[in-house]
Amino acid sequence: MAKFLSTTSLNFYLEELIKKSTKNLILISPYLKINARLKELLEFRSDSDLKVRIVYGKKEMAQSELDWLAGQRHIEVRFCKNLHAKCYMNDANAIISSLNLYEFSQVNNNEMGVLVTRSADTEAFTDAFEEVSRILRISDLVSFGDSAAESLDVETDQALEEDEDESSDHGQKLTTSKLAKKHKMKTSDVMTRLCELEYLELRDGRHYLTDKAKESGSEVRKGRHGFYFLWLDSLNIEI
Structure with a gap:
């Protein structure tokens, strides 16, 4: 059964989702300004077999954020026009919420969402995965460096x-x-x-x-x- 998440539990389960990802991790958020803790977790996975894909939808991004993303060779970054969805998914769990992957939102805003598990919420998880796959297909790959x-x-x-x-x-x-x-x-x-x-x-x-x-x-x-x-x-x- 889907689990309701408040602002505090959203941040906790998002960290757990990243830490426990083994094969695929997809982070979809219109706005991107990833906090230091999540950056640390993502950097730690750079030597693993984990495939990380981040989709964002707003061109307004700090140069420091662009520089950080450019340095993460294990992360595939995509841009999706008119993106408003926020979804964070690995092979076992999906968090669907109002929370942007944005430091200010994680600290200051009142957010809510749900945690859907593949084992207990098979139909909902599959539907979410299909929509996430569609967003990936219509997104443009963003390249960095040379x-x-x-x-x-x-x-x-x-x-x-x-x-x-x-x-x-x-x-x-x-x-x-x-x-x-x-x-x-x-x-x-x-x-x-x-x-x-x-x-x-x-x-x-x-x-x-x-x-x-x-x-x-x-x-x-x-x-x-x-x-x-x-x-x-x-x-x-x-x-």
């Missing part, structure tokens, strides 16, 4: 020139703002042109590298201020 697909906005890209000036390993590659200067264009116009040439695609107000761009040698780097694109100096963007 294989990152996401850039920051145009103004941030201009600010990232400082990263380029301090680096000496770019070879024959330019940031978007430097590419714009070379062609005597505005950075925003270059971004638009790169979309027209199918080197970038725009999704939910963010720019992503396409396969065509990656094949041409374009990449994403991470500097002190965040992620930024690098383009071959020889890239032809003329109309």
Whole structure:
């Protein structure tokens, strides 16, 4: 039988769910700002066979959170537009609740939820698993580091020139703002042109590298201020 969970018991059972996961762990929360205790538990599982997948739905995320996720190679991160569900599931249990995986919510909010077990609540658990699987299917994989697909906005890209000036390993590659200067264009116009040439695609107000761009040698780097694109100096963007 499903067990009702208050705010305090939600946090307890969420920790237990993570600790006792053996094969699969799926954490679905629109907002992400994982508290230190849960981060510690997730980091501890990095050398195990546990497959961890996190789905979130709000682009507004602190850079420190992005940096932490980028460093967790054993965690698959996905973005799902219009996500409002909160569900935390492993192979044996599922917590369905109002609780976001957000530090403020876990400490300050009044939350409630239910714990569903696979053995005692087979039908409900199966239905929850099917919906979680659907959310995973419609979510976009988020990449980090050298294989990152996401850039920051145009103004941030201009600010990232400082990263380029301090680096000496770019070879024959330019940031978007430097590419714009070379062609005597505005950075925003270059971004638009790169979309027209199918080197970038725009999704939910963010720019992503396409396969065509990656094949041409374009990449994403991470500097002190965040992620930024690098383009071959020889890239032809003329109309």
